[in-house]
Amino acid sequence: MTIKDKNPIDSQAQPTPAIELNKVVHSYSKDSPLCFSNWTVEVGQQVFLYGDSGSGKSTLLNILSGILAPQKGSIKLFGTEMTNLSNSQRDRFRAENIGVVFQQFNLIPYLSVEKNIELAVYLARSSKQQLSTSIQHLMAALKLPNSILHTPVSSLSVGQQQRVAIMRAFINSPKLLLIDEPTSALDNTAKHAFMSLLIEMCQANNTTMVFVSHDTALEPFFSIRTPITSFCSGHTIETVN
Amino acid sequence: MLTSIIWRSLISRRKTVVLTFLSLVVSISVLISVDHIRSQAKESFNRTISGVDLIVGAPSGELNLLLYSIFRMGSPTNNIHYDSFTMLKANKSVAWAIPISLGDSHHGFRVMGTNADYFEFFKYANKQRLELAAGEVFHGPFEAVIGADVVKKLGYQLGDKIVLSHGIGSTSFVHHEQAPFTVSGIIAATGTPVDKTVHVNLAAIEAIHLPPAQLKELVQDPHSHHHPTEKITAVLLGLNNRFATFTLQRHINTYQDDRLMAVLPGVAMTQLWSLMGNIETILQVIGFLVLLASLFGLATMLLATMNERQKEIAVFRILGASPIFILSLVILEALVISFMALLTAFIVVTFLLMGLEGWLTAEYGLFLNQNVFTQDSLNLSLIILGATAVTALVPGVEAYKKALHSQLSAK
Incomplete structure (x- = not known):
């Protein structure tokens, strides 16, 4: 599992940060623009980003993943200027470099666990060689029983689904992991186990992670904690889909 | 990969899929048999007499x-x-x-x-x-x-x-x-x-x-x-x-x-044929209308599931699937249903012709070839598949829009 490096980094200069936001403006409607001033995350850092509901967290994640294109400003991910990419190039970039885990519904319900993983590999167009070895490694790391590989996702427990979601997020060895309140459907014990696993896997793979939550109980797992209000301003009415 | 996604997706909605499939089978069977009987009847007619002035x-x-x-x-x-x-x-x-x-x-x-x-x-x-x-x-x-x-x-x-x-x-x-x-x-x-x-x-x-x-x-x-x-x-x-x-x-x-x-046999034959021709046109029009209704049913079925598939679309998007990928997924699903219905209809019509051969010959003097795979029926199949793709554009575009506006925190 080697990380595909599509964007060679100039090793002479200072190391390129994983995320560089500069004066990003996005508005769902004209009256309430969201502005993100400068924000930088270095490669390999795990950041706990917290803030109340409606403070722009989800919008930020959508912009970082390239699903939303902001009206103004610059977003550089590992040196690549996202705003210069076309829609399909952004989709491609996301498939290859970013892993995402939501609160819930991370998987295609009618596919088996294995097919869900294969789908991520297929869309990232990464090689299928050693796929089963990688799956085995991840399953072991995430303490998932082998037997679930062929069960439909819909018959798994929520905790298992979330762990499968992490496995899916890691399968393409992403450089950046975006996590949005993944523990809200888990009970306290499961929450703890889940968080330890997640941090452990990020550190083992040197994966940059932005972890978004309003649950401050999760703070102790992170060394870097950033309130979103520190670089986000403006009317912050989060739109409902 | 794509085929297994489509297949699983259809199986997960098998009840509506099967009903839509059946309505398509019926309408395509009608179309194929009308078309087949028409071309065969014409041939059968024309070979009946030769050289009589x-x-x-x-x-x-x-x-x-x-x-x-x-x-x-x-x-x-x-x-x-x-x-x-x-x-x-x-x-x-x-x-x-x-x-x-x-x-x-x-x-x-x-x-x-x-x-x-x-x-x-x-x-x-x-x-x-x-x-x-x-x-x-x-x-x-x-x-x-x-x-x-x-x-x-x-x-x-x-x-x-x-x-x-x-x-x-x-x-x-x-x-x-x-x-x-x-x-x-x-x-x-x-x-x-x-x-x-x-x-x-x-x-x-x-x-x-x-x-x-x-x-x-x-x-x-x-x-x-x-x-x-x-x-x-x-x-x-x-x-x-x-x-x-x-x-x-x-x-x-x-x-x-x-x-x-x-x-003159030729004149009388033409007269006879023009009589049959009207019926044939009517049957063909009815056939096409039934097909159209079934295709609308197919589009409705796909459209109706689009809301519950919003989460699924969001997942596809975060994995890096483009909106076009999702659009083609929906259209391919429709085509798979239509294609299976087409195959089934061919089988049904073949068996039907086998069963009805004696009766058609005795009652209407029609001598039918049981081979329904002719150039005509091939063209018809292409028309049907084309029409399916066009009709599936409606739910397809809906899926495309959802994909375009889907966001990470789809709840």
Whole structure:
């Protein structure tokens, strides 16, 4: 599992940060623009980003993943200027470099666990060689029983689904992991186990992670904690889909 | 990968998918069978008669005359004098004349009285002569030459004795039991009404209708006395020169000694075909409307599931699938359903044709080829698949929009 490096980094200069936001403006409607001033995350850092509901967290994640294109400003991910990419190039970039885990519904319900993983590999167009070895490694790391590989996702427990979601997020060895309140459907014990696993896997793979939550109980797992209000301003009415 | 996604997705919604699939099967089957029957009927019609320039019978409708003399359908309205046949045969522009006499049957198969010239001059399809598969043309008065379908249905062999019935229904209460016929020859299959005809000597038709006492005499000694034929049903004419057709037709139509009518087979066939053509167009329009309704059903089904699939679309998006990928996924799902329905419809129609073959031949004189995979049906399949793709654009575009606006925190 080697990380595909599509964007060679100039090793002479200072190391390129994983995320560089500069004066990003996005508005769902004209009256309430969201502005993100400068924000930088270095490669390999795990950041706990917290803030109340409606403070722009989800919008930020959508912009970082390239699903939303902001009206103004610059977003550089590992040196690549996202705003210069076309829609399909952004989709491609996301498939290859970013892993995402939501609160819930991370998987295609009618596919088996294995097919869900294969789908991520297929869309990232990464090689299928050693796929089963990688799956085995991840399953072991995430303490998932082998037997679930062929069960439909819909018959798994929520905790298992979330762990499968992490496995899916890691399968393409992403450089950046975006996590949005993944523990809200888990009970306290499961929450703890889940968080330890997640941090452990990020550190083992040197994966940059932005972890978004309003649950401050999760703070102790992170060394870097950033309130979103520190670089986000403006009317912050989060739109409902 | 794509196929397994589509397959799983369809299976997860199997109830609606199966219903949509069935409605498509029904409508596509209708379309295919209408199309098949149309092309086959045309072919079957056109091969029925070849090289006959005029059909002469008692005055009725042109169609009526064509139907009973060539297609063995309907019943003759009236007879003509045998003398008229002699007159026609003697005409100098006539190359050959075949007398035919109808009115009896054998287990639902029409019996036709004629003479040996029939086997000499009658042609079908591409000017093909009738070939005997076995035996020979009748010589004596009580011999019969039977068509391939008669053999197939009733299992006769050369030398078998058969009894004719009076009238043309499949059940008759008057049987000519005193005068059984011997099968002397079997005609090779032609795919025309000849296959379901029992051919006998013209004289025999006259003979079996004689009073019982005279008939008995005749059966015991076929050469005892010759009873001249007085009436026949129709005459088929071949001319030396086709330019003489209209002159002769006028001459026949105004003939003073008998009431005669001459029709050009080609004209009557066209008339018959235009009658069928209307029905065919109506059936085709209905078929297409049913197909359209089914396709709308398909689109509705896909559209209705789009809301619950929003989460699924969001997952596809975060994995890096483009909106176009999601659009094509929806269209491919529709195409898979449509394609399976198409295959099933072909199978259904093939079996249906096998089952209905006998009935269609008996009732409508249609000889159908069971091979439904023709160039026409291939074109039709492409049209159906094209229409499916177009209809699936509606839910497809909806999915595309959802994909475009889908966000990470889809709840």
